[in-house]
Amino acid sequence: MGEVWGLMLWSLVAGTMMSGTGTRGQVEDELKGQLRVGFYRQSCPAAESIVSSVVRDAVLSNSNMAAILLRLHFHDCFIEGCDGSILVENGPVSEKHAFGHQGVGGFEVIEQAKAQLEAACPGTVSCADIVALAARDAVALANGPTYEVPTGRRDGRMSNMSLASDMPDVVDSIEQLKSKFSRRGLSERDLVLLSAAHTIGTTACFFMTERLYNFIPGGGSDPSINPGFLPELKARCPQNGDVNVRIPIDEGSERVFDKQILQNIRRGFAVLQSDAKLNDDPVTQSVMDSYLGFFGPVFGLSFEADFVEAIVKMGQIDVKTDSGGEIRRVCSSFN
Numbered sequence: 001m002g003e004v005w006g007l008m009l010w011s012l013v014a015g016t017m018m019s020g021t022g023t024r025g026q027v028e029d030e031l032k033g034q035l036r037v038g039f040y041r042q043s044c045p046a047a048e049s050i051v052s053s054v055v056r057d058a059v060l061s062n063s064n065m066a067a068i069l070l071r072l073h074f075h076d077c078f079i080e081g082c083d084g085s086i087l088v089e090n091g092p093v094s095e096k097h098a099f100g101h102q103g104v105g106g107f108e109v110i111e112q113a114k115a116q117l118e119a120a121c122p123g124t125v126s127c128a129d130i131v132a133l134a135a136r137d138a139v140a141l142a143n144g145p146t147y148e149v150p151t152g153r154r155d156g157r158m159s160n161m162s163l164a165s166d167m168p169d170v171v172d173s174i175e176q177l178k179s180k181f182s183r184r185g186l187s188e189r190d191l192v193l194l195s196a197a198h199t200i201g202t203t204a205c206f207f208m209t210e211r212l213y214n215f216i217p218g219g220g221s222d223p224s225i226n227p228g229f230l231p232e233l234k235a236r237c238p239q240n241g242d243v244n245v246r247i248p249i250d251e252g253s254e255r256v257f258d259k260q261i262l263q264n265i266r267r268g269f270a271v272l273q274s275d276a277k278l279n280d281d282p283v284t285q286s287v288m289d290s291y292l293g294f295f296g297p298v299f300g301l302s303f304e305a306d307f308v309e310a311i312v313k314m315g316q317i318d319v320k321t322d323s324g325g326e327i328r329r330v331c332s333s334f335n
Contacts, residue, residue: 035150044121054113055137066138067201068106073135081318083156084127087331095159100167127331128153144257145304154325174277192287193310199261202246205237226268259303262288
């Protein structure tokens, strides 16, 4: 569905350009304020290949980088929309320093791509688009689906940690998670699919301590953890141990983008508490089940295609276009 969505979007744009009686100028005016696949086709033809090359080198150097870049896109879009605001370093109040953004990285990869793009096409490609393109390339490099990214975002002019209070948190209840996603125009299915992005990457024991040793209410361990999995988690993240130790989020498949994480969640093998909470709601349960077993493919459901649709949808949250933003020369600072 995601690949079809991208192709349909471009087909609609191309159809508009090839049909009707409007002039080319009128068509260009109609496209202003809209994201579209191939936005830089004329202004910077090498834009997407430059980003892809930088991301490929980064992932080859650090196998966890694919997950890091995918997470960066999510965190950017959830605050102030997909506008590159998380990249800005403007002192202690910078959005990137918010508690909800702990562990977010990949900034140096975006800056490297930006530097090459500025050399090739000065003042043309936004940092916000680089983040979205880098996430797409990261998914593909993890053997996930390939898809088209509508581009044309401008970079935001605001970055403040106070705006990040509504980030989804690993300790949120399922109702809190559903509410936070809904406020960004995302459905329960989007919640499941975007949570499934945890199929690649690792997390720090820091995010496991309370779940393993002081779960509320009552203390002790989270009872939703499969009893056969609990000793393994405790061995990797011992009480009073190094909270910076990293463990795979998708047990047994942390390097490959696939739907195994949904099976792990349903069986009580979720590493993150927020993922486990998807079992606490009949709607999110049914969404997960729709991709498991033999019936999903029969009824036309594809985890990969639906994930693409969800991430493309997320990538259009409150985007800035035209005069609504700027094209930063350096991603870490406003012009």
